[in-house]
Amino acid sequence: MQRLTAQRQAILDLINASNRHWDADEVVRALVDAGASIGIATVYRGLAALETQGLIDSIQLADKKRYERADKAHHDHMICTSCGLIEEFSHDTIEELQLAAAAKKGFRLTGHQLVMFGYCSQCAKELKA
Amino acid sequence: MQRLTAQRQAILDLINASNRHWDADEVVRALVDAGASIGIATVYRGLAALETQGLIDSIQLADKKRYERADKAHHDHMICTSCGLIEEFSHDTIEELQLAAAAKKGFRLTGHQLVMFGYCSQCAKELKA
DNA sequence: GCGATAACGATAACGATTATCATTTCACCC
DNA sequence: GGGTGAAATGATAATCGTTATCGTTATCGC
Secondary structure (H helix, E strand, C coil), X not given: CCCCCHHHHHHHHHHHCCCCCECHHHHHHHHHXXXXXXXXXXXXXXXXXXXXXXXXXXXXXXXXEEEEECCCCCCEEEEECCCCCEEEXXXXXXXXXXXXXXXXXXXXXXXXXXXXXXXXXXXHHHHHC | CCCCCHHHHHHHHHHHCCCCCXXXXXXXXXXXXXXXXXXXXXXHHHHHHHHHXXXXXXXXXXXXXEEEECCCCCCEEEEXXXXXXXXXXXXXXXXXXXXXXXHHCCCEEEXXXXXXXXXXXXXXXXXXX
């Protein structure tokens, strides 16, 4: 059972009060600037707890790199979070719709990345068993 | 002018010889196991060089997290690589096509993430100026 | 109030990546 | 074929975001 402590309430209020996308460091700074006393570890724990409770959402930005052969057409990736399998797929219509969506916002696209997470057919089977 | 040294050639051969998605650590281990003498820093530099030369491709898996309010419908993100602006968008057709693509591969999706990188309208304007 | 448990905060540890720097290799020129 | 300068190497230190540790503190149910 998770507790909604004063620190976590402060994190939640901060995030709910804006439309921004916060990282842990920005949260600590904002709270400390506002006079609160809170440590970075508490913020990490609080963010994780609030997320599992569904009170906030998160996105994961790209960081960890993996390299592959260049002699392939563009494609995106499905990753099995159970066994690590990386499956490739491509879909022309999705690509076109992305370009259109970017154009509508005035974005000039330089790249994109679509990653789908889930269970591959093998792992899905084993989960049922 | 970049050189295609013996070390970089070895990295390139390794990646070209397989269909896998390698991270730097796996590359060092594979090369050292194969009897080569190469350091981790060289592998990082080699991978980056080969990528800028277009000889290999890379994907960036999720890592760095950012948090946002939970009271929104599902959406994806466009990120301006120049000023850091994060713009949200959603597109039902893209969502549906993703689900269909996953189903075709036998994947049971638990989540996905579409991130588009580029220049926001403001930064795109300034680049031209 | 008391005991169990969850959360706290400071800080150490961690893993991936990048920077530093002295040394080595390569391409090119005379 | 030796000399020169740019680029690459490798060992290692440094960095960054994050997680683990651990002793202390707060909270909940009784």
